[in-house]
Amino acid sequence: MSLLSLWEQETYYTRNDVTIIGGGLMGLWTAIELKLQAPSLSVTILERHSTPLGASTRNAGFACFGSLTELLFDESKMGTDEMLRIVAMRYKGIQKIKAFLSEEAIALDPCGGYEPLKNYAGAELLNSQIHYLNGLLKPITGTGQSFINATDRLGYIGLKNFDQLVYNPLEAGIHSGKLVNGLTALALSKGVKILNGVTVTEFKETGNGIELLTNQSVLLKTGKLVVCTNGFTSALLPRLNIEPARGQIILTAPIAGLKTRGTFHFDEGFYYWRNIGNQILLGGARNSDFVQERTTSLEGSDAIRNILKDFLHRHLDTDQPIEIVQSWSGIMGFTPDKHPLCQAVSDNAVAAIACNGMGVALTPVIAETVTKMIL
Numbered sequence: 413m414s415l416l417s418l419w420e421q422e423t424y425y426t427r428n429d430v431t432i433i434g435g436g437l438m439g440l441w442t443a444i445e446l447k448l449q450a451p452s453l454s455v456t457i458l459e460r461h462s463t464p465l466g467a468s469t470r471n472a473g474f475a476c477f478g479s480l481t482e483l484l485f486d487e488s489k490m491g492t493d494e495m496l497r498i499v500a501m502r503y504k505g506i507q508k509i510k511a512f513l514s515e516e517a518i519a520l521d522p523c524g525g526y527e528p529l530k531n532y533a534g535a536e537l538l539n540s541q542i543h544y545l546n547g548l549l550k551p552i553t554g555t556g557q558s559f560i561n562a563t564d565r566l567g568y569i570g571l572k573n574f575d576q577l578v579y580n581p582l583e584a585g586i587h588s589g590k591l592v593n594g595l596t597a598l599a600l601s602k603g604v605k606i607l608n609g610v611t612v613t614e615f616k617e618t619g620n621g622i623e624l625l626t627n628q629s630v631l632l633k634t635g636k637l638v639v640c641t642n643g644f645t646s647a648l649l650p651r652l653n654i655e656p657a658r659g660q661i662i663l664t665a666p667i668a669g670l671k672t673r674g675t676f677h678f679d680e681g682f683y684y685w686r687n688i689g690n691q692i693l694l695g696g697a698r699n700s701d702f703v704q705e706r707t708t709s710l711e712g713s714d715a716i717r718n719i720l721k722d723f724l725h726r727h728l729d730t731d732q733p734i735e736i737v738q739s740w741s742g743i744m745g746f747t748p749d750k751h752p753l754c755q756a757v758s759d760n761a762v763a764a765i766a767c768n769g770m771g772v773a774l775t776p777v778i779a780e781t782v783t784k785m786i787l
């Protein structure tokens with residue numbers, strides 16, 4: 413017998429047309445897209461924490477579509493067409509964010525992105541790679557200058573111990589908390605219901621939709637289900653093989669005279685940093701211990717924090733002390749082949765997971781595919 417009151421049952425916990433598990437970027441964009449395409453649908457997001465807690469509010473806030481070395485690496489793994497298909501999705505996603513939320517609302521900083529290189533290649537090879545990718549990317553970005561050899565700027569951007577520099581004028585920084593906040597407000601304004609503090613522990617098909625079991629022993633009913641639990645998915649759907657991957661971040665105190673401005677990627681994206689005013693936010697180094705970082709624990713580790721600190725001392729060109737004032741972690745979800753996953757997992761359930769390290773740009777577009785599958 414249900415322990416709910418009649419009133420709760422007929423308001424918060426009524427049967428939904430669509431229920432979404434997970435209130436991060438993927439869940440929010442999916443809810444918004446569903447309401448855009450079918451405004452009369454009842455859509456509820458179930459989020460287990462008081463605020464979304466995984467990757468979306470803990471990331472670095474790069475609105476990016478891939479650095480030069482990342483794209484060349486992806487191409488070598490997945491082929492040219494697939495690499496370009498994913499870049500096109502990311503690029504479209506960034507445009508969609510700007511169309512839905514004002515630059516002010518998400519504190520968009522059109523700073524451009526840089527990729528410093530060390531022991532990489534001769535100038536001739538780098539120029540030919542830039543030329544090659546610019547040609548491939550032109551139909552997507554509309555410019556033949558997605559990447560520019562900016563090695564001559566190396567002495568002016570407050571970095572040291574790098575050999576070459578590639579600039580991407582199309583990249584931007586955003587405020588990740590404001591993005592999630594803005595999308596939450598948008599979803600609510602379209603009539604999406606959000607229930608926080610509800611952990612889904614199990615779901616099953618009933619022949620007439622889906623029943624969800626929750627931590628509150630409440631049984632919820634829905635016509636369709638979208639699972640957007642990212643790095644935490646294996647608790648609900650172990651067979652999808654989504655690997656959690658912890659990303660750790662450190663933040664410096666303000667550094668007087670800081671010259672480093674923009675978003676930065678290094679080592680195929682395993683290190684990333686940006687300025688927040690006169691502070692530097694630096695994340696990454698997961699590749700120094702993949703096994704330990706394959707975790708859903710948000711605690712972080714001194715080992716990685718120390719590697720990040722060393723990286724700053726090695727590469728930040730400043731005579732000021734570098735003091736770390738804050739550190740945090742987030743959890744990503746990775747598929748074995750690095751492709752985002754959007755697939756039916758039962759008759760009425762779809763999983764939309766694993767935007768890997770670039771969900772800011774990808775989630776708005778994957779939400780469109782999910783919506784088509786649901787409708």
Ligand SMILES: Cc1cc2nc3c(=O)[nH]c(=O)nc-3n(C[C@H](O)[C@H](O)[C@H](O)COP(=O)(O)OP(=O)(O)OC[C@H]3O[C@@H](n4cnc5c(N)ncnc54)[C@H](O)[C@@H]3O)c2cc1C
Pocket residue numbers: 433434435436437438439458459460461463464465466467468469470471472473474475476610611612613640641642643644645648658659660661695741742743744764765766767768769770771772773774775
């Ligand atoms: C450190 C770090 C830096 C990053 N930097 C960038 C970047 O600069 N640019 C970029 O594009 N991407 C970046 N990413 C990746 C990006 O943040 C993610 O791809 C994106 O946020 C994924 O969104 P999501 O909604 O799928 O997952 P999440 O934001 O993790 O949301 C999943 C939600 O599901 C909830 N949940 C899980 N299980 C249950 C359950 N059983 N019941 C109810 N709720 C549940 C969780 O509480 C969580 O809120 C970064 C990620 C990290 C960790």
